[in-house]
Amino acid sequence: MSQVTIDVEGLKELIARFDELPAHAQQVMLNAMNDSLNTLHENVPPYIDKVVPENIYRRTNTLAGSFGVTTTGDKSGEPGIKKVERQGNFYRGEFGSNLNYAPYVVDPDRQAYMHRPGYKGRPGWWTVEEIAKRAKDKIEKLWKDAVTDIKEFLER
Numbered sequence: 001m002s003q004v005t006i007d008v009e010g011l012k013e014l015i016a017r018f019d020e021l022p023a024h025a026q027q028v029m030l031n032a033m034n035d036s037l038n039t040l041h042e043n044v045p046p047y048i049d050k051v052v053p054e055n056i057y058r059r060t061n062t063l064a065g066s067f068g069v070t071t072t073g074d075k076s077g078e079p080g081i082k083k084v085e086r087q088g089n090f091y092r093g094e095f096g097s098n099l100n101y102a103p104y105v106v107d108p109d110r111q112a113y114m115h116r117p118g119y120k121g122r123p124g125w126w127t128v129e130e131i132a133k134r135a136k137d138k139i140e141k142l143w144k145d146a147v148t149d150i151k152e153f154l155e156r
Contacts, residue, residue, distance in 0.1 A: 017154060025150050026086075032146040033084045033091040036139045040095045041082065043134035045126045046073035063105060066097035096128060 044067045050059060064071050068079035080098030084091055096102070103110040108127040117124030 017156070021150070021154065022089075024153050026089075028146045028149050028153075029091050030084065030086075032142045033093045035142050036135075037082050037084065037093050037095045039135045039138045039142070040131055041068055041075065041079060043131050044069045044073055044079075045130060045134070047071040048123055048125055051120075051122045063097060063099060063102060066099045066102060 044064075047059075047061070047064055061071050065076065066080040068075060068077045068082070070076045079095060081094050081096040084093050086092075097106070104112040105115050105125050106127050108129045111125065111127060113119055115125040
């Protein structure tokens, strides 16, 4: 019986690229997640102005430090929670404060009444939702660029 051999040009190279893709894609996604957390960190707002006299409440600035920023919003270290963890083929990132009382100040769903806007005419505390809104466009671009990078990797 005769044998027919067909050589498909570029197929071996393409298969080799597929073998390399998982490691490349994982690295690109890990970088995008770390950059996303850094973007959240960059977007922590400054402390709100003091609204209670010093003799009633002495501000410790502990909450700012737990987000890795100064009271003016400048970076001053790492936040209490900033971690990336691989879950199967994806990455999950966490960012925030590790203080037990932080949710009562900056969590939009658990924020205590005295920290909400309008209490005694005060502006209220920012929330983690505000950090996310401020960072959203840049984070979306990071991930769009990551997808483009992975697609271009396959096309090389």
